[in-house]
Amino acid sequence: MQVWTDVSQVPTAWGPSVVTLGNFDGVHRGHVAVLTRMVADARAVGAHAVAVTFTPHPAQVHRPLEAPPLLLGDADRLELLAGTGLDAALLVTYTLDFARQSPEEFVRRYLVDALHARTVVVGRDVRFGWQNAGDLTTMRRLGERHGFTVEVIEDVRPDDADEPGGYRRWSSTWVRELLAAGDVRAAADVLGRTHHVRGVVVHGDARGRELGYPTANLGHVAGMVPADGVYAGWLRRERRADGTPVPAAERVLPAAVSIGTNPTFDGHDRRVEAYVLDRTDLDLYDDEVALELVERLRPTLRFDSVEALLERMARDVEDVRAVLGLPRA
CATH class of the missing domain: 2.40.30.30 (Riboflavin kinase-like)
Incomplete structure (x- = not known):
C-alpha cells in the first residue's frame, strides 16, 4: 500500500479511484468489512482503492480536552489498513487551516483533482468541510458536478444477534468502552484481533x-x-x-x-x-x-x-x- 502524507505526493497520473473517508481508529471488524468490499468493487472496475484518513484525530484539534483516547497509533493503523488490500492511503495532517476548507474545496482538491475519484464511499452520517457543513446530500450534489458516484455504506453489525451486544454495530466507541472496563477479550471480538x-x-x-x-x-x-x-x-x-x-x-x-x-x-x-x-x-x-x-x-x-x-x-x-x-x- 502506498502512503502519502500530503496531497502533493499523489502521482499526477493516479486514478481512477474508489475513495472512502474516515478516521478508521482501531480498524475494527466493521472497518475491515467495508474496506475489503470496497477493494473488491474497485478491482472489478479497474480502479484503485484509496482511504483518506487524518492525523491527529479531528476531535483532538477541535475538542482536545474531550477527545477520546485513540485505539491505535498511526503506524499500526496504516499497517492494518494495508492488510485490507487498499492500494493507497492519504494520511492528511488535520489542522484548523485544513478544517476551514469548504466542502467544495475539500472535494475538488482531494477527491477530484488528486485522486480522480470515480466512486466515493461514505456512511449516511458523513460530515466534511468547514463546520461540518457538508453531508450526504452535499456529497451527492458534488458528485454530480464533478463526475463521481456516491455509494452509501450501512452500519455493519455482528452476524449473530445472540452475541452479547449483538444488536450494536461494530464501532471504535464500543471498543473504547470495553477497554475502559478492562474487558480485552470482548474488545478482541469487536476488533477481530x-x-x-x-x-x-x-x-x-x-x-x-x-x-x-x-x-x-x-x-x-x-x-x-x-x-x-x-x-x-x-x-x-x-x-x-x-x-x-x-x-x-x-x-x-x-x-x-x-x-x-x-x-x-x-x-x-x-x-x-x-x-x-x-x-x-x-x-x-x-x-x-x-x-x-x-x-x-x-x-x-x-x-x-x-x-x-x-x-x-x-x-x-x-x-x-x-x-x-x-x-x-
Missing part, C-alpha cells in the same frame, strides 16, 4: 527485578491503555535498539502485564509493564515492543506485605499460563 499497545522499553525502578520478576516498562505508549489490572498476554518484539533483527524464537513471548500505579509501594505514576514468563536474562531496554492483551486476570490490588504480593504474583503467572494454553511450570 487482540488489542495491543506499543512503546519503547525504558528503565524503571528495578523493583520487579529485585522481587525476581524483572519487567519491561514502556515509555510513551501508543494505543489505548485499558483499565488498571493484571493481564495475560504476549510481548512482541518489534525492533531492537541497535537495529539488528530479533531471532524468530525471541519475537513473541508469553507475558504477565501489569497496568496501574503499584499501590503496594505507594506508587503514583500509572505504568504499563510486562514480565516475560520464566525469563530473567532478557535485555529489552530501548527496544520497541507491542503488548498483546488477551485477558484481564484481576484488578490492581494493594498488598499488606511483600510476601503477600509475591504469593499473588506467582499465582498470576500460573493464571497467565492457563489463559495462554501453556504447560504449568
